[in-house]
Amino acid sequence: MSIRLQNIAKTYGPPGRGAARALDPLDLEIREGELIGLLGPSGSGKTTLLRIIAGLEAADHTPAPGRILFGDRDVTHVHVRDRRIGFVFQHYALFRHMTVYDNVAFGLTVMPRRQRPTGGEIRARVHRLLEMVQLEPLANRYPAQLSGGQQQRVSLARALALRPDVLLLDEPFGALDAKVRQELRRWLRHLHDELNFTSVFVTHDQEEALELSDRVVVMSNGRIEQIDTPDSLYRAPANRFVFEFLGDVNHLEGEVRDGTLTCGDARLAVELPDGPEELLLRPHEVKLAEAPTADARLPATVTAISPVGAEVRVELAADWMASPWLATLRHADYERLDLRRGQRLYALPRRWHRFPAEPDTRPTRAREAVS
Numbered sequence: 001m002s003i004r005l006q007n008i009a010k011t012y013g014p015p016g017r018g019a020a021r022a023l024d025p026l027d028l029e030i031r032e033g034e035l036i037g038l039l040g041p042s043g044s045g046k047t048t049l050l051r052i053i054a055g056l057e058a059a060d061h062t063p064a065p066g067r068i069l070f071g072d073r074d075v076t077h078v079h080v081r082d083r084r085i086g087f088v089f090q091h092y093a094l095f096r097h098m099t100v101y102d103n104v105a106f107g108l109t110v111m112p113r114r115q116r117p118t119g120g121e122i123r124a125r126v127h128r129l130l131e132m133v134q135l136e137p138l139a140n141r142y143p144a145q146l147s148g149g150q151q152q153r154v155s156l157a158r159a160l161a162l163r164p165d166v167l168l169l170d171e172p173f174g175a176l177d178a179k180v181r182q183e184l185r186r187w188l189r190h191l192h193d194e195l196n197f198t199s200v201f202v203t204h205d206q207e208e209a210l211e212l213s214d215r216v217v218v219m220s221n222g223r224i225e226q227i228d229t230p231d232s233l234y235r236a237p238a239n240r241f242v243f244e245f246l247g248d249v250n251h252l253e254g255e256v257r258d259g260t261l262t263c264g265d266a267r268l269a270v271e272l273p274d275g276p277e278e279l280l281l282r283p284h285e286v287k288l289a290e291a292p293t294a295d296a297r298l299p300a301t302v303t304a305i306s307p308v309g310a311e312v313r314v315e316l317a318a319d320w321m322a323s324p325w326l327a328t329l330r331h332a333d334y335e336r337l338d339l340r341r342g343q344r345l346y347a348l349p350r351r352w353h354r355f356p357a358e359p360d361t362r363p364t365r366a367r368e369a370v371s
């Protein structure tokens with residue numbers, strides 16, 4: 001089921017001084033079968049947008065009314081219970097006095113008699129769902145006897161029992177530890193692909209959004225900053241906010257004169273006009289070397305090394321940096337450089353990015369370092 005939002009805005013509170021704008025007017029098209037992540041910092045309007053899609057919150061009527069379409073059906077004024085939506089919230093909200101089986105079956109057993117599946121159909125459907133989330137052996141347990149991750153899998157199965165066209169999830173894995181979150185992400189992706197519904201989930205976790213979503217909607221201050229695939233968002237951020245929000249960033253701020261950017265005792269050859277300039281670099285775009293090059297002389301001291309994981313994270317400090325830099329290295333390079341804390345070396349930008357100040361915040365292409 002596709003979802004189309006047209007001119008959706010939201011203001012909380014009474015009109016006038018007490019009103020708080022949570023969403024600026026926005027349009028959004030979600031294709032049938034997509035898994036969409038709403039990503040943004042706290043207060044950016046993600047939950048408000050999700051609740052409006054659900055029908056738990058009404059969008060503003062003035063100055064212009066918005067519209068919400070599920071497929072060709074206008075659901076703007078359709079009650080939440082008639083929108084064919086499944087919900088999963090951060091706090092499991094399972095019925096504590098019911099077993100896992102009964103929790104999943106509940107929505108089906110309370111359907112109006114004419115729509116309700118037969119007892120046999122309900123049993124088959126619930127068992128199939130419990131099998132899919134691998135909780136069949138725990139069907140007779142109560143929620144208190146399950147781990148957080150298991151409870152959230154029950155929530156997923158319960159939401160899917162009614163065969164919703166649209167599944168909405170609000171920080172579904174927010175209360176769980178990192179490893180369980182990982183596992184549940186795989187569950188969700190798997191269920192989504194197998195059962196073929198349209199999903200929208202809210203998260204403030206960049207990694208989660210990028211890993212799980214077909215497309216990510218990046219929000220800030222009640223606005224959509226960019227809608228794109230994880231890959232495009234990372235490679236071609238629409239503006240500085242998106243670039244900074246999607247990962248660690250190193251800043252190089254200085255003055256360009258005659259093709260050289262200078263900042264304290266740091267120098268970098270750049271093909272840019274004279275004037276103040278700020279360049280942004282991702283940690284993997286910073287190479288470390290024992291000597292400067294003709295084009296780059298950015299001296300720094302190693303202040304911390306974290307060799308855990310696929311890459312080595314190295315923190316760098318220097319007087320010319322406004323805040324410490326982070327470089328990520330392959331283990332082989334780390335060993336070759338024989339890195340130690342307190343070591344003096346040189347940062348060599350492989351490439352950098354710049355986002356001209358307002359009003360021109362159009363995307364600028366990343367530049368390869370001049371070398």
Ligand SMILES: Nc1ncnc2c1ncn2[C@@H]1O[C@H](COP(=O)(O)OP(=O)(O)OP(=O)(O)O)[C@@H](O)[C@H]1O
Nearest residue numbers: 012020022040041042043044045046047048049204
């Ligand atoms: N019921 C409400 N009454 C008044 N203001 C509200 C209400 N709900 C949300 N807001 C405000 O609307 C803005 C958007 O809130 P929303 O909860 O949608 O953001 P969010 O991105 O989901 O944030 P978080 O990640 O912290 O949940 C915030 O400034 C918030 O304070």
